Amino acid sequence: MRNFATFFFASTLFAVILWPAVELSAYTTLGGTLPQSERSVRLYNNFADPTANDNDVEHPNFPGALGAEVAIWKACVEWSSRLYADGTGDPAQNGSLGSGGANFDTFWGGNASSVGGSNDNIMSAVTACSSGVLAYCETPISNGWRIRFCESHNWSDGPGYDVFGYCLQGVGCHEYGHALGLGHSASNPATMYPTISGSGIGQRSIYSDDIDGVQYLYGLTNSNKCEITAAVVSGDTITITGNNFSSNNNEVWFTRDSTTSSGSDPRLRVQGQSSSGGSISLTIPNGAGPGVVMVKRSGSGGDDLSNPWPSSLIELGLCDPDIYCTASANSVGGGASLVPGGSSSLSAADLSFDCYGLPANQYGIFYYGAGQSSSPFGNGVRCVAAGGVGTFRLPVLTSDAFGSVTYALDFNAAPVASGPGALTVGSTWYFQYWYRDPAAGGAFFNLSDAASATICR
Ligand SMILES: [Zn+2]
Numbered sequence: 369m370r371n372f373a374t375f376f377f378a379s380t381l382f383a384v385i386l387w388p389a390v391e392l393s394a395y396t397t398l399g400g401t402l403p404q405s406e407r408s409v410r411l412y413n414n415f416a417d418p419t420a421n422d423n424d425v426e427h428p429n430f431p432g433a434l435g436a437e438v439a440i441w442k443a444c445v446e447w448s449s450r451l452y453a454d455g456t457g458d459p460a461q462n463g464s465l466g467s468g469g470a471n472f473d474t475f476w477g478g479n480a481s482s483v484g485g486s487n488d489n490i491m492s493a494v495t496a497c498s499s500g501v502l503a504y505c506e507t508p509i510s511n512g513w514r515i516r517f518c519e520s521h522n523w524s525d526g527p528g529y530d531v532f533g534y535c536l537q538g539v540g541c542h543e544y545g546h547a548l549g550l551g552h553s554a555s556n557p558a559t560m561y562p563t564i565s566g567s568g569i570g571q572r573s574i575y576s577d578d579i580d581g582v583q584y585l586y587g588l589t590n591s592n593k594c595e596i597t598a599a600v601v602s603g604d605t606i607t608i609t610g611n612n613f614s615s616n617n618n619e620v621w622f623t624r625d626s627t628t629s630s631g632s633d634p635r636l637r638v639q640g641q642s643s644s645g646g647s648i649s650l651t652i653p654n655g656a657g658p659g660v661v662m663v664k665r666s667g668s669g670g671d672d673l674s675n676p677w678p679s680s681l682i683e684l685g686l687c688d689p690d691i692y693c694t695a696s697a698n699s700v701g702g703g704a705s706l707v708p709g710g711s712s713s714l715s716a717a718d719l720s721f722d723c724y725g726l727p728a729n730q731y732g733i734f735y736y737g738a739g740q741s742s743s744p745f746g747n748g749v750r751c752v753a754a755g756g757v758g759t760f761r762l763p764v765l766t767s768d769a770f771g772s773v774t775y776a777l778d779f780n781a782a783p784v785a786s787g788p789g790a791l792t793v794g795s796t797w798y799f800q801y802w803y804r805d806p807a808a809g810g811a812f813f814n815l816s817d818a819a820s821a822t823i824c825r
Contacts, residue, residue: 394555395581400510412492431680432658443540471670477634484630487512505546538568603794614665623659693751699807732803746811751818760789
């Protein structure tokens with residue numbers, strides 16, 4: 369028989385109840401705690417209300433997430449052992465997200481593919497609930513939980529105070545309190561108080577009684593708790609700085625780059641990492657996405673797992689190729705133009721080029737190199753140089769009857785996939801099209817303008 373820890377909205381009830389002015393330990397517990405292996409939170413974003421996914425401005429502390437995802441992510445990190453990054457991201461808490469102060473932290477696992485089972489640690493909307501219920505958490509929690517928000521109410525994701533109906537983040541923060549083992553509190557206005565009178569914005573920030581509760585369940589943050597204080601991405605490497613890592617055999621957990629199936633482990637775990645001077649540096653694994661990183665040192669205690677730290681894992685703005693250099697006039701017009709397609713993301717592997725304004729039915733090749741140039745060559749200008757690495761030719765193409773060619777780079781074969789011309793994360797390359805133009809006379813060949821592309825994850 370499963371239990372349901374519910375959250376009622378009967379605002380008329382608590383107006384007539386008088387509580388003592390000072391209350392100690394008003395929190396209650398459900399029985400059990402969440403083991404270290406059950407610390408992930410995912411969202412199945414099936415909310416029907418448009419206001420549940422209004423927020424379309426990405427905050428740097430919540431990379432890769434918008435709308436309800438951000439509301440739920442924030443709801444959970446409020447219970448963190450320490451400030452979540454710089455603590456910003458919620459206007460209602462003034463830079464203090466991350467207030468638990470216990471040996472308890474949460475892993476943001478991103479999106480799940482369905483509501484999942486009752487132990488899959490996924491939040492989602494549900495169409496029907498008992499009368500008066502806003503949301504509920506399915507317990508017991510010691511081997512996982514499931515939280516549902518009732519669609520009979522209107523949900524808003526914030527992040528500001530413009531909440532229509534109920535605040536997903538505030539109610540989510542209350543429900544996650546159940547997931548970590550707390551029952552309802554008799555202390556008003558604790559987040560774990562059983563009813564809310566307004567929209568629930570006040571429940572976003574946990575109160576002293578809630579903090580007492582999480583500290584009772586998991587212990588006050590140990591002075592030697594594993595802790596992250598920074599995570600910096602450079603090229604394909606992430607350097608995580610902090611305190612109390614193991615010298616060997618740390619695990620680094622990454623949020624994955626795509627939706628995960630509900631029964632699977634959302635953590636992308638890299639094991640066997642050593643630390644040096646308070647930092648861990650490693651190559652970012654394939655499949656890691658924007659989200660959080662966490663470090664787990666040897667051991668299964670709450671203090672052996674670090675706080676979560678946001679990591680975009682993408683060098684923002686570097687995924688779009690740029691055009692440079694100029695095309696020279698040819699036999700059919702003012703010159704041939706290069707148009708990049710897709711992106712320069714290595715994981716997307718969809719970079720392609722069109723070239724138009726070419727003489728019809730003529731041979732040509734795309735080529736690339738590590739440097740830029742601007743020197744006369746044939747009837748045009750060479751815009752690509754070896755840059756100390758080399759230049760690399762792609763397959764011979766023939767322009768069509770309209771004077772166009774298109775080519776999608778082959779990310780599974782040399783020179784793009786391997787060797788000195790490999791498109792690795794963080795490398796910058798310059799692309800141009802060389803083509804035959806017999807009708808123009810002169811050198812009988814010419815070149816397009818060019819594109820530069822820095823390869824991101
Ligand atoms: Zn409740």
